Amino acid sequence: xxxxxxxxxxxxxESVGNAEGRLQGHAEFxxxxxxxxxxxxxxxxxxxxxxxxxxxxxxxxxxxxxTARIVSRSWQAPLTLWGDLIEYNVGVFSxxxxxxxxxxxxxxxxxxxxxxxxxxxxGAEDLMxxxxxxxxxxxxxxxxxxxxxxxxxxxHGGILQHIxxxxxxxxxxxxxxxxxxxxxxxxxxxxLWYEFGSVRRNTRHWRILSFNDAAHLELDYxxxxxxxxxxxx
Numbered sequence: 001x002x003x004x005x006x007x008x009x010x011x012x013x014e015s016v017g018n019a020e021g022r023l024q025g026h027a028e029f030x031x032x033x034x035x036x037x038x039x040x041x042x043x044x045x046x047x048x049x050x051x052x053x054x055x056x057x058x059x060x061x062x063x064x065x066x067t068a069r070i071v072s073r074s075w076q077a078p079l080t081l082w083g084d085l086i087e088y089n090v091g092v093f094s095x096x097x098x099x100x101x102x103x104x105x106x107x108x109x110x111x112x113x114x115x116x117x118x119x120x121x122x123g124a125e126d127l128m129x130x131x132x133x134x135x136x137x138x139x140x141x142x143x144x145x146x147x148x149x150x151x152x153x154x155x156h157g158g159i160l161q162h163i164x165x166x167x168x169x170x171x172x173x174x175x176x177x178x179x180x181x182x183x184x185x186x187x188x189x190x191x192l193w194y195e196f197g198s199v200r201r202n203t204r205h206w207r208i209l210s211f212n213d214a215a216h217l218e219l220d221y222x223x224x225x226x227x228x229x230x231x232x233x
Contacts, residue, residue, distance in 0.1 A: 003148040004187040013038040015063040027095035039070035045216035059085040087156035091123030134162030185210035
């Protein structure tokens with residue numbers, strides 16, 4: 001059997017916007033010191049696991065680029081910026097806290113709370129656009145790479161929900177509270193990706209190795225290294 005393609009999705013580490021409770025969207029924020037430590041923990045974990053990707057992609061926003069540079073610094077594959085991995089646009093809410101939004105855009109804020117539909121927010125990327133972008137990312141990953149490739153993509157908690165929905169093959173986007181530096185790890189048979197019928201029900205071809213996994217934030221890597229328990233990373 002031909003070797004599976006492996007696709008690993010990673011959310012960025014904690015940003016200043018996260019720490020301040022802001023809706024970030026396309027607004028730029030650096031990582032906090034906590035975020036840099038989170039990224040370092042993920043670097044240590046992936047080093048202990050021996051991960052060596054063939055391709056590494058990243059959203060162009062600063063919080064994601066900084067995370068990716070910390071985590072990928074020992075890998076041979078270059079870091080490639082990819083616009084489709086950017087967080088979804090939250091329009092005029094970008095960079096604001098909810099108390100600011102309530103003061104500046106009270107009518108819009110109320111309409112959004114009632115519907116949960118981003119179409120009511122001026123300048124925001126609507127739900128169908130997000131869903132279409134998630135599908136486009138997955139199609140690009142599958143069609144643009146070969147069996148046996150190991151791909152890591154650094155992105156954002158919002159758009160990752162739509163990318164994950166596309167990996168799972170559902171037209172329903174499920175809400176997931178994605179942890180900072182969480183890992184979603186999929187393997188798939190790219191040669192069968194567009195086939196229909198029983199092959200889609202055969203779990204031999206499609207596997208989830210990790211889902212919203214941020215165990216590295218709790219693990220003491222110094223102790224693990226001393227005891228040689230790298231398998232626990």
